[in-house]
Amino acid sequence: MTRRRAIVAAPIAVAIDAPDIETAARWAAAVAPHVSTLKVGLELYLRYGPEVVETVRGARGVELFLDLKLHDIPATVAGAARAVARLGPAFLTVHASGGADMIRAAVEAAPDTRIAAVTVLTSLDEAALDTVGVRGPASDAVRRLAVLAVGAGARALVCSPHEVAALRSEVGPEVTLITPGVRPAGADQGDQARVATPEAALAAGADLLVIGRPITRAPDPGAAAAALGAALRRAGASPS
Numbered sequence: 174m175t176r177r178r179a180i181v182a183a184p185i186a187v188a189i190d191a192p193d194i195e196t197a198a199r200w201a202a203a204v205a206p207h208v209s210t211l212k213v214g215l216e217l218y219l220r221y222g223p224e225v226v227e228t229v230r231g232a233r234g235v236e237l238f239l240d241l242k243l244h245d246i247p248a249t250v251a252g253a254a255r256a257v258a259r260l261g262p263a264f265l266t267v268h269a270s271g272g273a274d275m276i277r278a279a280v281e282a283a284p285d286t287r288i289a290a291v292t293v294l295t296s297l298d299e300a301a302l303d304t305v306g307v308r309g310p311a312s313d314a315v316r317r318l319a320v321l322a323v324g325a326g327a328r329a330l331v332c333s334p335h336e337v338a339a340l341r342s343e344v345g346p347e348v349t350l351i352t353p354g355v356r357p358a359g360a361d362q363g364d365q366a367r368v369a370t371p372e373a374a375l376a377a378g379a380d381l382l383v384i385g386r387p388i389t390r391a392p393d394p395g396a397a398a399a400a401l402g403a404a405l406r407r408a409g410a411s412p413s
């Protein structure tokens with residue numbers, strides 16, 4: 174990491190959820206000078222595979238977050254995690270609800286990658302959770318899944334900004350807490366249900382904020398990423 178990046182990179186993972194690889198490359202190049210991390214998810218990876226990882230990584234100096242949300246039997250998840258570990262992602266997501274054996278399988282198959290366990294999707298509110306048989310506050314389910322995941326070796330957790338503070342006291346300082354569901358004041362919430370502003374997520378103790386459309390769908394994604402990074406610095410983010 175160069176000295177300049179050490180000063181300017183904000184703790185933001187930009188979700189590069191682009192429809193095609195050319196758009197992904199453009200967004201990645203525009204935002205990379207301002208953020209610590211770029212996230213490649215299902216939309217791009219299922220279409221292009223490892224090629225898109227290399228394209229996004231062409232924006233040098235950023236960490237790669239591979240968001241494949243693996244969820245299958247332990248042997249299958251181990252094989253999948255091993256298959257993508259050679260791409261060297263800093264983070265790889267699995268669904269915590271796959272259970273402890275599945276999470277442990279991913280951790281053992283990709284020892285140099287932080288396995289990030291997704292607790293309860295930020296698009297789900299309590300009414301939606303109820304329809305899939307999860308009763309009670311979302312925060313209870315998040316806490317239960319977080320404890321399970323960390324016990325199985327996950328070194329990162331994905332939750333909404335609403336649950337960060339409670340999880341921090343539950344799992345301690347070593348686990349990376351990652352929050353999607355981040356919306357600058359006045360931004361369109363879209364399909365996200367459990368949301369907060371970047372400043373609030375940071376103040377609650379998040380380590381890394383996942384932000385997609387508020388940056389990528391802005392008229393100038395580079396300027397939007399720079400503005401959010403500056404806002405976080407004013408709010409007290411330590412440079413990454």
Ligand SMILES: O=C(O)c1cc(=O)[nH]c(=O)n1[C@@H]1O[C@H](COP(=O)(O)O)[C@@H](O)[C@H]1O
Pocket residue numbers: 188190214240266291293294295296331332353354355363365383384385386387
């Ligand atoms: O694992 C994730 O990154 C994730 C987990 C979650 O609970 N909610 C969630 O929105 N995400 C991802 O975070 C990104 C959010 O994008 P925006 O809603 O556009 O900011 C998307 O790429 C989602 O796939």
